[in-house]
Amino acid sequence: MPVGELPDVFAGARAEVPDTLADHLLNIELIDHHVHGAFEKAVDRAGFEAAINEGSTDPVPSFMTQFDSPLGLAIRRWCAPVLGLQPHADADAYWARREELAPDELTALMLGAAGVSRWIVDTGFKGDLINTPERLTALSGCPSSSILRLERLAEDLLEAGTAAQSFPASFRAALKEAADSEEIVGTKTIAAYRTSFDINWSRPTDTQVIEHAGALAPRTPLRLDDPVLIAFGVHEAAEHGLPVQFHVGFGDRDLDLHRTDPMLLLPLLRTMTPVPVLLLHCYPFHRQAGYLAQAFDHVNFDVGLAINYLGVRSTALVAEALDTAPFAKQLYSSDAFGLPELHLLGSVLWRRAMGLVLGDWIRTGDCTETDAIRIVDMIGVHNATRVYAL
Numbered sequence: 596m597p598v599g600e601l602p603d604v605f606a607g608a609r610a611e612v613p614d615t616l617a618d619h620l621l622n623i624e625l626i627d628h629h630v631h632g633a634f635e636k637a638v639d640r641a642g643f644e645a646a647i648n649e650g651s652t653d654p655v656p657s658f659m660t661q662f663d664s665p666l667g668l669a670i671r672r673w674c675a676p677v678l679g680l681q682p683h684a685d686a687d688a689y690w691a692r693r694e695e696l697a698p699d700e701l702t703a704l705m706l707g708a709a710g711v712s713r714w715i716v717d718t719g720f721k722g723d724l725i726n727t728p729e730r731l732t733a734l735s736g737c738p739s740s741s742i743l744r745l746e747r748l749a750e751d752l753l754e755a756g757t758a759a760q761s762f763p764a765s766f767r768a769a770l771k772e773a774a775d776s777e778e779i780v781g782t783k784t785i786a787a788y789r790t791s792f793d794i795n796w797s798r799p800t801d802t803q804v805i806e807h808a809g810a811l812a813p814r815t816p817l818r819l820d821d822p823v824l825i826a827f828g829v830h831e832a833a834e835h836g837l838p839v840q841f842h843v844g845f846g847d848r849d850l851d852l853h854r855t856d857p858m859l860l861l862p863l864l865r866t867m868t869p870v871p872v873l874l875l876h877c878y879p880f881h882r883q884a885g886y887l888a889q890a891f892d893h894v895n896f897d898v899g900l901a902i903n904y905l906g907v908r909s910t911a912l913v914a915e916a917l918d919t920a921p922f923a924k925q926l927y928s929s930d931a932f933g934l935p936e937l938h939l940l941g942s943v944l945w946r947r948a949m950g951l952v953l954g955d956w957i958r959t960g961d962c963t964e965t966d967a968i969r970i971v972d973m974i975g976v977h978n979a980t981r982v983y984a985l
Contacts, residue, residue, distance in 0.1 A: 601710050602676050604947040612954040619968050620946045624712035626979040627942075629742070629840065629875050629899055629928035631717055632726030633702040633734075633935040640690055646933045649847055649904055662686035665906030666940075673943045674936045677708050699734060702726070705935035706735035709942040712976075713737055715983065717783055717840075719744025725933060728778070740780040740983070742840060743773050745828035746789060746819040749808075754817055759809035763801045766828070770835040780983040781838035781873070786825045787846065791854030794822035796863035798830045826863075833868040838982055840873040844880045845901050856880050857887055857896075869893040871982045876900040876930060881916050888924035895982055896920065899928030902944050903937055913948035922970045926978050949974070 605617050612620075638646065644661040645654065647670070661667050667686070675684040678692045693701065716728040716739050728739035748769055749762075757765045773779040786792060799807075807823040819825070832839050843857045857874050864872065864887065872894045877884040878901035887894045898916045902909040916925060929941025949971055956962035962970075979985065 600677070601708050602673050602943060604673075604943050605950055606682075608947070608951060611958075612950040613957055613964050613967075615964055616953060616957070616967050616971075617950055620950050620971060622710075623946075623971060623975050624710055625927050625942060625945075625975045626713045626715070626985070627709075627711045627929050627931075627938070628715045628873070628926045628979040628983070629717060629897065629930050630714050630938065631930070631932040632728070632731055633706070633931075633938065634698060634725055634933045635730075636724075637694075637698050638933075643690075643693075643934065647937075649845065649900070652847055652849075660686060662689075665908060666904050669903070669906035669940055669944065670936050673940055674705070677704060677939065702935040703734045705939040706731070706737075709735075709929075709939045710946075711735070711737055711938070711942060713979075713985065714739040715742060715780060715979070716740065717742045717744060719747040719783065719785075740985070741778050743770075743779050743782045743837075745782050745784045745832060745839075746825070749819050749824060749828060750817050753808065753812045759805050759812060762808040763804050763827070767831060767835070770831055770837065774835045774837055779837075780985065781840060781871075782832040783840035783842070783875075784825065784829055785842050786829070787842045787844075787855040788850045789818075789820040790822045790825050791851050792856065792859035793854050794826065796826050796829075796860070797866070799823045799827050829863070830867060833870045836870055838871040838873060840875055843874045843877045843884060843896075845876045845878045845904070856883060858883050860887075864891050864894060871895060873897070873926070873982065875928065877916075878905075878912060881912065882918060885916060885918055885920035885925075888920035895924045895926055895978065897926045897928045899941060900930035902948070903929065903931070903940050906944070909944045910948040910951050913945065914952045917952065922973050923978055925974045926982065927975045945975075 605612050647661045647666050655661055671689055672682050675689055676682055680692055714731050728741050732739045752765050803823050804827045807821050811821055829839055844855050857880055874884045874896035877896055877898055881898050884896035888896050898912055905912050927945055929938055931937035931941055953967035957964055
């Protein structure tokens with residue numbers, strides 16, 4: 596295949612996917628509704644392998660390599676051809692070829708092959724190490740929009756010296772500015788990491804917010820992990836009409852996974868101003884997320900991040916994500932961070948999984964090819980366009 600082009604994601608499976616559906620999936624320009632930038636500087640092999648392990652924050656043990664993982668195997672299978680190597684090139688050959696490319700060259704190559712028409716970028720984590728949305732646009736040739744992280748906004752205000760008494764008004768002013776912005780299309784909370792979901796989600800009064808902001812402000816470094824302030828941020832974002840993303844489930848070991856089941860958000864979902872809610876990642880709670888998307892008109896979800904980390908098994912994940920939710924309530928995302936291989940791989944594995952799953956539905960007479968293409972378009976493009984008013 597030509598270097599830098601989307602791989603033939605149905606190689607070895609052409610007989611299982613009808614030609615019209617396969618061609619559509621190979622050519623559709625996706626909206627990646629939750630993604631981060633790629634590394635601005637080169638990483639060594641240890642840094643690369645650490646970046647393909649979502650759970651651990653420790654160095655990779657000497658007895659193993661992260662290339663021997665579902666994600667590592669998928670990188671060798673699908674990213675190697677984009678670098679001009681044979682599929683399944685061994686780890687050393689892959690690394691040697693990768694090192695020949697400067698970071699910007701590698702990022703442009705991988706992002707250009709991903710077939711994405713717009714990036715919706717969360718800049719709230721390690722923003723000093725990764726591309727800005729503007730740089731992603733420059734390197735990929737595709738427009739980018741931004742997501743405002745609510746905890747980071749509160750921390751920035753308090754670190755800048757905002758008095759506790761002024762905090763509610765200052766936070767609202769910042770949200771109004773975001774709502775009026777053409778670049779910012781939504782917000783995100785990382786309550787999963789800061790408090791988990793089993794908190795009191797009722798809307799706090801300004802008096803409570805001032806009291807809790809005052810107690811938090813003297814901390815150094817400041818880390819917003821106060822349930823009252825978390826709930827305040829989410830309710831205020833919704834009140835300003837901004838979509839709210841929630842990290843759900845799969846993530847690194849800083850979170851208590853069992854306390855990030857989205858069913859714990861029921862008290863909030865029943866009472867909040869009904870702006871679009873986006874449940875991100877969701878594995879292993881993707882079926883609960885699908886139920887919530889069926890039960891609440893304003894709830895949507897994706898299985899991004901986990902698609903990359905499950906590798907070949909992501910086909911089963913995508914199939915399970917289609918169990919209960921209306922197709923208009925699910926979105927595509929890669930949640931790629933740091934390594935540009937992840938921006939490409941999320942796209943490749945999602946396209947392949949959708950083709951295999953829907954191809955099976957067509958073969959068994961449960962779905963027409965026209966239906967399948969409409970489902971692909973909804974999840975890959977149209978739902979994000981509607982939810983974020985793009």
